[in-house]
Amino acid sequence: MTTLNDRDALLENLGLDAQNKAALGKLLNTGNIAQASEGADGRMKATVRINPDEICWDPSILVLPHGGDLDLELINDDQNTHCALLPSNGDKKFIWLVNHSKGRASLNLDGPGYYWYSSPSGNDEGRGLTAVIVVLGDVPPEARLDRPDQPRPF
Amino acid sequence: MTTSDYVDAGEAVDQGRLSGKVAGGEIAPPVTENLTYERILDARSEPENWLTYYGTYDGQRYSTLDQINTENVSRIGPAWIFQAGVSGIIAGTSTYSFEATPIVVDGVMFLSGWDGWVWALDGRTGKEIWRYKHAVPFDVSLCCGNVNRGVAVASGKVFFVTANAHVIALDAGTGKRVWDKTYGDVRAGESGTLAPIVVKNLVIVGSSGGEFGVRGHLDAFDVETGEHQWRSYMVPKPGEPGSESWPADGEAWARGGGNCWLTGTFDPETNLLYWGTGNPAPDFDGGVREGDNLYTDSIVAIDVDSGQIRWHYQCTPHDVWDYDSMSECILFERDGRKLLAHFDKNGYMFVLDRTNGERVSITPFVDRITWGAISRDGQVVPKIYPEEEGVEVHFYPGPAGAKEWTHAAYSPKTGWFYVPIQDVGATAARRRREFREGIPYWSAGVAVDIEEAVGYLSAFDADGNEKWRWRNELPMCASVLATAGDLVFAGEPSGEFNAYDARTGDLLWQFQCGSGHHSSPVTYAIDGRQYIAVPVGWGGWAEGFLPGMLGAGHGSALIVFALPEQTPSRGDH
Numbered sequence A: 001m002t003t004l005n006d007r008d009a010l011l012e013n014l015g016l017d018a019q020n021k022a023a024l025g026k027l028l029n030t031g032n033i034a035q036a037s038e039g040a041d042g043r044m045k046a047t048v049r050i051n052p053d054e055i056c057w058d059p060s061i062l063v064l065p066h067g068g069d070l071d072l073e074l075i076n077d078d079q080n081t082h083c084a085l086l087p088s089n090g091d092k093k094f095i096w097l098v099n100h101s102k103g104r105a106s107l108n109l110d111g112p113g114y115y116w117y118s119s120p121s122g123n124d125e126g127r128g129l130t131a132v133i134v135v136l137g138d139v140p141p142e143a144r145l146d147r148p149d150q151p152r153p154f
Numbered sequence B: 001m002t003t004s005d006y007v008d009a010g011e012a013v014d015q016g017r018l019s020g021k022v023a024g025g026e027i028a029p030p031v032t033e034n035l036t037y038e039r040i041l042d043a044r045s046e047p048e049n050w051l052t053y054y055g056t057y058d059g060q061r062y063s064t065l066d067q068i069n070t071e072n073v074s075r076i077g078p079a080w081i082f083q084a085g086v087s088g089i090i091a092g093t094s095t096y097s098f099e100a101t102p103i104v105v106d107g108v109m110f111l112s113g114w115d116g117w118v119w120a121l122d123g124r125t126g127k128e129i130w131r132y133k134h135a136v137p138f139d140v141s142l143c144c145g146n147v148n149r150g151v152a153v154a155s156g157k158v159f160f161v162t163a164n165a166h167v168i169a170l171d172a173g174t175g176k177r178v179w180d181k182t183y184g185d186v187r188a189g190e191s192g193t194l195a196p197i198v199v200k201n202l203v204i205v206g207s208s209g210g211e212f213g214v215r216g217h218l219d220a221f222d223v224e225t226g227e228h229q230w231r232s233y234m235v236p237k238p239g240e241p242g243s244e245s246w247p248a249d250g251e252a253w254a255r256g257g258g259n260c261w262l263t264g265t266f267d268p269e270t271n272l273l274y275w276g277t278g279n280p281a282p283d284f285d286g287g288v289r290e291g292d293n294l295y296t297d298s299i300v301a302i303d304v305d306s307g308q309i310r311w312h313y314q315c316t317p318h319d320v321w322d323y324d325s326m327s328e329c330i331l332f333e334r335d336g337r338k339l340l341a342h343f344d345k346n347g348y349m350f351v352l353d354r355t356n357g358e359r360v361s362i363t364p365f366v367d368r369i370t371w372g373a374i375s376r377d378g379q380v381v382p383k384i385y386p387e388e389e390g391v392e393v394h395f396y397p398g399p400a401g402a403k404e405w406t407h408a409a410y411s412p413k414t415g416w417f418y419v420p421i422q423d424v425g426a427t428a429a430r431r432r433r434e435f436r437e438g439i440p441y442w443s444a445g446v447a448v449d450i451e452e453a454v455g456y457l458s459a460f461d462a463d464g465n466e467k468w469r470w471r472n473e474l475p476m477c478a479s480v481l482a483t484a485g486d487l488v489f490a491g492e493p494s495g496e497f498n499a500y501d502a503r504t505g506d507l508l509w510q511f512q513c514g515s516g517h518h519s520s521p522v523t524y525a526i527d528g529r530q531y532i533a534v535p536v537g538w539g540g541w542a543e544g545f546l547p548g549m550l551g552a553g554h555g556s557a558l559i560v561f562a563l564p565e566q567t568p569s570r571g572d573h
């Protein structure tokens, strides 16, 4: 048995942190976590990239402080073509990312909650190019229930 | 390496632009611009359209179209199919289901799917005109499936709710968002599943989430601006009328349920909305909420202008079986009396005077009722329910009810109600738990019968006398449509879509749709040709009403039927 602190080392030892080591793909949810930054106008900003031979969005968990508009930069440093299908209010957003390319997506998410996105091409998703955008925060006060504060989970 | 080394991939585009259907975005003809309250009020006079959730405000799900009739229905076939299959990972993959009622206005169909989808389609060909997709969080609390029951359309806008409890107005021409309001608290486990209803200048929506211990409510927004007009809670606060039906101490009321998770009906003469409310929370442990628990499991009459409750009738006081009373109240008249009929999950048909809530009759409509009994004078006597901690009891009907949310129809021509019936029991054992916000609050272990589940489609007169019954080896879990062609349409869980003779119950036509039915068929006409449309896609809260079919394929198609085009019109033969 190992503890949580050994997670990265264990993934590496077991060969689950890269494509075609122990497993065929890079295991989902083994990537980095990052927070979006927020501009003075309230728009949020972040960059996700695909590093060479990793088949993983970096970060694979992107945290937004609240719902709203996100300007996302997408960079493909890999030597294969990928794409992105991203959640956004209105319609999902799609972009091709050929080898060594850089693109943009502007997304509107009204959270709270988390949203999946992926590269829906050639089973990129199954091999690791599946990631998540987490939206923190609460719904507006007028949408909440008129009742005393209720106990939340420990 | 410098930035200039990168190939410019440009800006991400709407996925719909790559669908082969929406070449750069198309515009629907302006059919909804003059869709006013007056027109919706008089919807029966334009049977070529299906203008509001039940077709008309009275909830009858009846159309005066009669081109398709008992003589020729055997010759109808698919006119077109809309395939809504989608790419990407969705919330509630295991529970998504196509449960919407299509709305049709002068040749254009407006339709919602699961997971935040809305489409405008050409009603004659099924070609997609535009689409809208709301981003639904993967971790949204679903109560109890990834489902949506449809849109409302008025004055150039399409209204719908999302699983994360937003009510959204789209431009009916373009599908672009006009306004967007949050009306529920997803952290508390609230969600949205119903089709909104537009009355006067208001779009009215209710909350879902009764299994999470929320406080159910109905909300009204201004059609044009989205400004909030009123909220009506279905569980009274201490001191408010009805609060004496909750424990005086503690906060049981604050987590009491009573959600309005299905669309209500409306009578312009009484100016009242008739809305069914959901179960109290916790569902099965009555010990922590002694009393009748108003206004859960009730038919509530609400003044549409003010949102105030005028009267209520509680179908299952102190419910400990999960018998929501959220289903439709069908408005009809008899002997000059203004009545409403309601087929409750608890197995009884209630007929009330809709001006004051007075009881007219109560009649059982399913064979097996063991949870308790309601006498003709309205006395409710509980018999079997989860009472002792950990002790299993078995009762009929199970928590999905003798009839769940799917709707009955009423034909003014025959004067009969057509009811999809589920005759299924369940075993439950009380397991008391502490309430925690946003965590399911059932307080029981429940298993719905898998082996022994049957159903039927029955016709009842207004006194509750059964006129005919069509038996099925599976429960009937889809809404019924009645037409002036003396036809009744209803789908089966196993995929068959059926047409019956409204007077005899004879099965006249059947088509295997490839997935089970759990939606609401409608009928409409374009250029004199009558169509029957049914969204098909099994799923939803199947563990509650038919766990024996949890493994069935989901499906996601809308199938539209018509007579062959060369068919002579009625009267020519």
Ligand SMILES: [Cu+2]
Pocket (backbone or CB within 6 Å): B210, B278, B279, B322, B323, B324
């Ligand atoms: Cu319920």
